[in-house]
Amino acid sequence: MLERSSRAKPEFESIDWSELNSSTVLARIKDAGIIGMGGAGYPTAAKLASGLHYGTRHVIANGVECEPEVNADRSLMRQHLEDVLDGLRIVGRCLDCDRLTLAVSDRLTYRSFHESDIDEVSCEIVGDNPANGEERILIKTLFDHTIPSSEYPSQHGFVVLNVATLFAICEAVRDGYRPTDRVVTVFDEERWVDLATPIGNLQDAPAPVRLGSKATGTKVLADSALSLTTNAVARDHPERTRACIHCGWCDDVCPRSLPVESMLRAQQTHSRELDVDTHYDACFECGACVVACPSSIPLLDWIRQGKVAASTKRLKQRANERFERRNERVSRRLSEESSAREVRIQTPREW
Amino acid sequence: MVIDRNRQTTSSVMVHVMVALLPGLVVQVWLGDWRTLVVIGASTIGALLTEIVCTRSTRDLSDGSAAVTGLLIGLCLPATTPWFVCLVASIIAVAIAKHAFGGLGNNVFNPAMAGYAAVLLAYPALVVEFDTVSGATALEQLAHRGSTTIDEVSDSPAFGVFGAAMHEWINLAFLTGGLYLIAVRVISSLLPFCVIAGIGVTAFMLDDGGSSTSHGSPLFNWFAGGTMLAAFFIATDPVTSPSNRMGIVIYALGVGVLAMLIRKYSSWPDGFAFAVLLANCFVPLLERIGRPRTSTA
Ligand code: SF4
Ligand code: SF4
Numbered sequence: 001m002l003e004r005s006s007r008a009k010p011e012f013e014s015i016d017w018s019e020l021n022s023s024t025v026l027a028r029i030k031d032a033g034i035i036g037m038g039g040a041g042y043p044t045a046a047k048l049a050s051g052l053h054y055g056t057r058h059v060i061a062n063g064v065e066c067e068p069e070v071n072a073d074r075s076l077m078r079q080h081l082e083d084v085l086d087g088l089r090i091v092g093r094c095l096d097c098d099r100l101t102l103a104v105s106d107r108l109t110y111r112s113f114h115e116s117d118i119d120e121v122s123c124e125i126v127g128d129n130p131a132n133g134e135e136r137i138l139i140k141t142l143f144d145h146t147i148p149s150s151e152y153p154s155q156h157g158f159v160v161l162n163v164a165t166l167f168a169i170c171e172a173v174r175d176g177y178r179p180t181d182r183v184v185t186v187f188d189e190e191r192w193v194d195l196a197t198p199i200g201n202l203q204d205a206p207a208p209v210r211l212g213s214k215a216t217g218t219k220v221l222a223d224s225a226l227s228l229t230t231n232a233v234a235r236d237h238p239e240r241t242r243a244c245i246h247c248g249w250c251d252d253v254c255p256r257s258l259p260v261e262s263m264l265r266a267q268q269t270h271s272r273e274l275d276v277d278t279h280y281d282a283c284f285e286c287g288a289c290v291v292a293c294p295s296s297i298p299l300l301d302w303i304r305q306g307k308v309a310a311s312t313k314r315l316k317q318r319a320n321e322r323f324e325r326r327n328e329r330v331s332r333r334l335s336e337e338s339s340a341r342e343v344r345i346q347t348p349r350e351w
Numbered sequence: 352m353v354i355d356r357n358r359q360t361t362s363s364v365m366v367h368v369m370v371a372l373l374p375g376l377v378v379q380v381w382l383g384d385w386r387t388l389v390v391i392g393a394s395t396i397g398a399l400l401t402e403i404v405c406t407r408s409t410r411d412l413s414d415g416s417a418a419v420t421g422l423l424i425g426l427c428l429p430a431t432t433p434w435f436v437c438l439v440a441s442i443i444a445v446a447i448a449k450h451a452f453g454g455l456g457n458n459v460f461n462p463a464m465a466g467y468a469a470v471l472l473a474y475p476a477l478v479v480e481f482d483t484v485s486g487a488t489a490l491e492q493l494a495h496r497g498s499t500t501i502d503e504v505s506d507s508p509a510f511g512v513f514g515a516a517m518h519e520w521i522n523l524a525f526l527t528g529g530l531y532l533i534a535v536r537v538i539s540s541l542l543p544f545c546v547i548a549g550i551g552v553t554a555f556m557l558d559d560g561g562s563s564t565s566h567g568s569p570l571f572n573w574f575a576g577g578t579m580l581a582a583f584f585i586a587t588d589p590v591t592s593p594s595n596r597m598g599i600v601i602y603a604l605g606v607g608v609l610a611m612l613i614r615k616y617s618s619w620p621d622g623f624a625f626a627v628l629l630a631n632c633f634v635p636l637l638e639r640i641g642r643p644r645t646s647t648a
Contacts, residue, residue: 242361242414243456248594261594294361295456 002079002183004192010176017174022052025094025173032172034179034228038062038073038133038162039212041229044169047161048094050154056095057157058143061088061166063104064126065231066133067213068291072183072231073163075190077109079183080167085121087166090173092120095159102163103138130288131255135160149282164231185213185232196225199233208236215287216300242295250289250299256282260289260299267302267309277310359537365415367537368584371528372422375580378524382517384430391425393434397441398424405450416455420444423463426580427624428470428478436474440466460631461591468624490576490620519574529583538587541596542603546582547573549607557615572611576621581610585623591631598637605630 012031015024030045051059061084065073077084085102092100100121104110105128113123126132126141136147139158147156161169168179184193186202193202199209200222210217211224214234226233250260263276263283280303289299359367380387398421403409411417424440444466452458471478532538551569558568572578577585586592586606593602606626613622 243454245361245456245589246594247589251594294359294364296360 002075002190002192004181005194007177007180011178012172012176014176015173020090020093020173022094022096025090026052028173029169032168032178034165034168034172036162037164037168037179037182037228037231039229039231041227044161044165047154047159048091050152051095051159054154055157056097056154056159058099058101058159059088059092059095059097060135060138060142060158060160061085061100061102061121061163062133062135062138062160063102063109063163064128064133064138066105066128066130067232067287068130068215069188069234070185070213070232071190072185074106074109076164076167076183077104078112081109081112081116083170084163084167085118086174087168087170088161089120090169091159091161091166097159101142103142105132129255130253130286130291134284134286137255168228179228182228182230184226184230185234187233187235193226195228198223198225202233210234210236213287215290216285218304219301241297244295244297247294249292249294253288253292254283255286255288256284258283260303263306264297264299264302267306276306277313280307280310283307361414361416364537365419367532367535368419369415369422371532371537372419372426372525372584374524374528375521376422376426378521379426382520386430387425389434390428390430390432390437391422393437394425394428394441395421397421397438398445401442401445405446406454411455414455417445420449420462420466423580423585424466427463427467427577432470432478436470436477439473440470442466443469456590458590459634461585461588461627463588464585464624464627464631468628471619471624490614518576522574522579525579525583529579532583532587538583539599542587542592542599543582545600545603546586546607546610547578549604550578550582550611551607553608553611557611572614576614577623578610581606581623581627586627586630591627591634593634593637593640595638595640597640598634601640602630602634602637605633 012028015028026045026048029048030043034044036042036044036047063073063077063084065071088100088102092098098120102113102121102123103126104113104123105126107125110123110125124142126138131137132141135153135158136149138160139145139147139153139156143158145156145158147153147158153160164182168182171177171179179195181192181194183190186193199211199220203209203222207222208219209222211220211226211230211233212218213232217232217234219236244261244264246261248261250264251258254260258279259276263279266276283303285300285303287300290297293299376387376391395418398417399412402412402417421441421444424444425437428437428440444462448460448462448465449455449458452460529538529543533540533543550572554567554569554572567575586603593599606623609626609629610622613619613625619625
């Protein structure tokens with residue numbers, strides 16, 4: 001069992017199951033400041049409101065933790081499965097939806113779910129591959145329903161919430177706590193960590209770290225603090241990076257079939273010949289390519305750089321187009337004015 | 352979709368390659384000549400030293416690519432090669448074919464084959480395989496046989512049960528090592544089998560049933576010379592082969608077909624070194640075929 005430091009008195013009144021209704025739950029979730037704790041940080045109250053608006057057929061607890069070497073959600077489920085499920089039931093009650101699914105990727109949770117006597121919720125196990133944690137792909141795997149990337153799952157009647165988020169919802173609604181701590185994989189070990197702990201305090205000697213898994217995290221300074229969305233703190237690339245040997249493994253593993261190697265090369269060489277700009281946004285940062293790369297290249301760092309560069313390029317292009325249109329407008333007006341003047345000059349005046 | 356590939360690093364890949372080369376090496380020493388060991392030792396040491404000189408540090412030795420280059424050169428050169436020729440081959444391989452092009456990952460030509468081909472051209476007399484038991488090897492007898500027919504030649508002791516004497520077993524051992532590499536997912540099966548198919552189809556089309564210009568059956572050609580070594584260990588070098596599927600197929604078939612054509616129509620007994628180097632020239636072109644792929648999402 002992981003140790004959790006004791007907390008102050010609950011900040012809110014606890015809400016009774018019998019008087020649970022959409023507006024009280026939504027207001028509480030909003031007041032407690034709960035956001036998507038899987039990493040995206042989308043405000044949960046907004047997600048639920050949109051679920052209410054469109055009508056929800058399925059609520060899915062996303063326990064498919066597929067980032068390499070991160071086990072925060074898994075250990076949370078091991079310790080507090082009942083609370084996570086209560087969170088799921090609360091959301092179900094709030095959205096008036098009775099099809100509740102817990103999706104997991106590890107056998108242990110799956111087995112302990114089925115050994116205990118749990119009602120209202122069904123549990124599905126999905127393959128442990130880096131793509132399955134993404135909500136659209138999870139919905140596709142579970143219900144064979146495709147959601148275009150331009151639309152939200154809630155528009156199709158699906159609400160997917162991370163298990164840590166559900167745990168926070170349960171504590172906020174049932175017990176009246178604002179989330180002040182969470183389970184984090186700190187250097188390959190799971191612990192309850194108080195939020196706003198400087199990362200420097202988690203390690204003996206300050207060293208560069210990544211917020212998130214080794215493969216998908218972003219590099220931060222040692223004094224940065226943790227947030228609700230941080231599920232892991234990892235050491236920054238212990239292995240030495242070598243040159244790309246063009247093995248193509250990154251391309252092979254990418255769940256989106258992106259030309260990862262070309263994207264890397266485009267970033268490293270600033271080559272204009274490779275037209276890969278359109279691919280950056282399709283990358284959902286699963287980290288599969290980073291894990292596969294035999295040369296330990298931090299591919300995601302390069303891809304993120306590419307994303308920024310590509311969007312800057314688009315903005316510049318748009319600004320240029322606007323500027324050209326304006327120039328055209330101005331010159332047209334000038335020429336119109338001057339021709340009108342010509343006409344005026346040419347016309348003999350009548351006295 | 353191959354997602355759960357075992358976590359591998361460049362060094363662990365090279366260790367797998369060395370393990371996979373072992374059976375072939377053992378058979379080659381066992382059936383052939385102990386001097387093979389000297390040749391392999393000289394080329395490997397030459398390659399490692401050159402790597403140290405070129406990078407001015409021992410840091411990059413751990414990725415094993417220099418060692419594998421030296422090993423491959425040693426396995427290609429005949430046992431009778433003088434040690435200094437081995438050194439020249441490995442120096443050319445590492446210093447010119449690899450580091451002059453910008454180091455690991457940027458080289459256009461397969462280093463091992465560039466080194467081997469260089470000494471093949473520079474010291475033709477010293478790099479001819481001539482073993483004490485059977486005289487010239489089967490492929491050399493075929494290359495320089497004048498007007499004798501295939502049946503007459505194949506009576507000579509240079510021919511074995513189904514391939515070339517001794518080389519059939521060496522090839523079988525390299526085939527085993529190659530299958531091991533596929534099993535541990537260091538290489539994909541597509542490339543080597545396309546090389547083998549290229550050899551097979553060309554040999555089949557050139558095989559007219561045994562006239563004086565015929566060059567033997569596909570089976571003979573698969574198990575003669577350096578076929579399996581080249582198909583599984585040399586052509587598969589990730590740096591100098593395409594990374595997209597279509598490119599791989601064209602590249603590998605090209606290697607097989609070219610090698611077979613060189614075997615038959617040139618005075619060189621085996622054509623893999625030149626076939627691989629020629630195919631290397633087309634890799635930048637082949638890389639364009641499959642790129643950039645469109646996203647499926
Ligand atoms: S490119 Fe993006 S989507 Fe593809 S494997 Fe890498 S991180 Fe995942
Ligand atoms: S996996 Fe790594 S070494 Fe291989 S092609 Fe991709 S970036 Fe290069």
